[in-house]
Amino acid sequence: MINQKKPLLIYSKKGKIMYKDINIYEYINNERAENDVLVDLRDANSFRCGSLPKAVNIPLDNIAELYSLPQDKRICVFCQYGEFSPQAAELLDDAGYEVIHLTGGYKEYLLNKFKEN
Helix, strand or coil: CCCCCHHHHEEEECCCCEEEEEHHHHHHHHCCCCCCEEEEEECHHHHHCCCCCCCCEHHHHHHHHHHHCCCCCEEEEEEEECCHHHHHHHHHHHHCCCCHHHHHHHHHHHHHHHCCC
């Protein structure tokens, strides 16, 4: 089981809360809201091999598509390891979205699913 922590709030240089960091596995098991939009930023081939339930695929090379997401819903972004999704979270936050960055990425989610079984 993962070590559960409070969400990390990311602040801008001006002290404004930008977005929250939440471990992907903790989010799926505890924090997920029905109206959240899960965005898998991995390439299409990786997405086809598996993703989080109800996730949509917007690969990083199509980053402009992020701006077509509904602004009245919370957007939760993740990638393979959690390395590239913070940039997407920051872009969405700058555009006025409520954003959660799912840390650890899809790899973290899979590792914890295997530990469950």
